[in-house]
Amino acid sequence: MDALAGLLDGPRARGAFMIRASFDPPWCVRVEDGAPLTVVLVVRGEARVVPDGGEGVVLRAGDLAIARGPDPYVCADDPATPPQAVILPGGVCTYPDGRSLHGQWDLGVRSWGDRADGSTVLLIGTYMMRGEISGRLLDALPPLLSLTSDVWECPLTPILAAEIVRDEPGQEVVLDRLLDLLVIAALRAWFSRPDAGTPAWYRALADPVVGRVLRLVQDDPAQPWTVASLAAEAGVSRAALARRFSDLVGEPPMTYLTGWRLALAADLLRDGGETIGAIARKVGYGSAFALSSAFKRVYGVSPQEHRTGAA
Numbered sequence: 001m002d003a004l005a006g007l008l009d010g011p012r013a014r015g016a017f018m019i020r021a022s023f024d025p026p027w028c029v030r031v032e033d034g035a036p037l038t039v040v041l042v043v044r045g046e047a048r049v050v051p052d053g054g055e056g057v058v059l060r061a062g063d064l065a066i067a068r069g070p071d072p073y074v075c076a077d078d079p080a081t082p083p084q085a086v087i088l089p090g091g092v093c094t095y096p097d098g099r100s101l102h103g104q105w106d107l108g109v110r111s112w113g114d115r116a117d118g119s120t121v122l123l124i125g126t127y128m129m130r131g132e133i134s135g136r137l138l139d140a141l142p143p144l145l146s147l148t149s150d151v152w153e154c155p156l157t158p159i160l161a162a163e164i165v166r167d168e169p170g171q172e173v174v175l176d177r178l179l180d181l182l183v184i185a186a187l188r189a190w191f192s193r194p195d196a197g198t199p200a201w202y203r204a205l206a207d208p209v210v211g212r213v214l215r216l217v218q219d220d221p222a223q224p225w226t227v228a229s230l231a232a233e234a235g236v237s238r239a240a241l242a243r244r245f246s247d248l249v250g251e252p253p254m255t256y257l258t259g260w261r262l263a264l265a266a267d268l269l270r271d272g273g274e275t276i277g278a279i280a281r282k283v284g285y286g287s288a289f290a291l292s293s294a295f296k297r298v299y300g301v302s303p304q305e306h307r308t309g310a311a
Contacts, residue, residue, distance in 0.1 A: 025120070027120070030086045050073060269306050
């Protein structure tokens with residue numbers, strides 16, 4: 001599993017909030033839904049996305065922004081335009097004074113705004129749940145990033161624009177997968193930039209020694225890895241691996257392995273389809289008790305409590 005696949009592997013988009021938004025100026029929507037990740041893709045017109053207390057970005061046709069939650073932000077024609085609607089957790093929409101906006105701006109299947117053929121059209125996709133396995137990558141992202149059409153071109157835009165307003169059997173699954181592909185394409189483009197500030201472990205994947213070890217750990221966490229066995233696979237000494245891994249990744253190999261295993265376990269617990277014992281074996285722990293001890297030490301709750309809270 002490579003680093004970008006790790007972002008969305010596990011709890012992939014499931015019933016993600018997807019909508020086509022259409023407006024005529026002046027317009028402004030304040031987003032307070034606390035979602036971990038939201039994608040805004042401009043099909044027509046212009047939009048400004050401005051996080052609270054942060055610097056905003058201007059988006060034009062073909063441009064994309066990714067907002068990393070849970071902090072609020074506004075999306076508007078102009079930052080000076082006062083909010084006309086507020087988006088709360090669960091996709092609840094209200095007026096700024098708290099009155100329900102339910103149904104008032106509905107324009108059809110997954111379509112919303114003040115005018116169906118507005119001068120500004122946005123495609124918006126929101127992940128509703130933060131998966132622990134993606135935390136390493138999400139934490140490396142800025143609160144708001146943008147890609148302009150001159151530095152990336154996404155062939156998914158017309159497909160998503162057509163599919164988002166369709167009402168067919170299984171359409172939610174189609175949109176979830178399209179959203180996953182859109183985000184991966186965007187992050188590929190973002191992390192290819194020299195100024196992207198990629199995390200140390202991501203950069204370390206390019207190292208012939210540490211990169212091999214990272215892939216071994218990510219692909220087969222159930223293997224009873226030791227520093228010695230990983231060093232043998234990488235063709236270096238234990239001391240050389242420990243030093244090189246810590247220098248490039250920022251933590252020892254076994255610390256990284258533990259974090260990866262527990263992140264996988266957290267995702268599998270959210271899915272709810274397997275017993276804790278089965279999950280323990282899948283991520284490299286000999287028993288449910290061993291997993292529970294490690295999990296509670298890192299997360300502060302037992303695996304069962306984590307599962308219950310996610311549900």
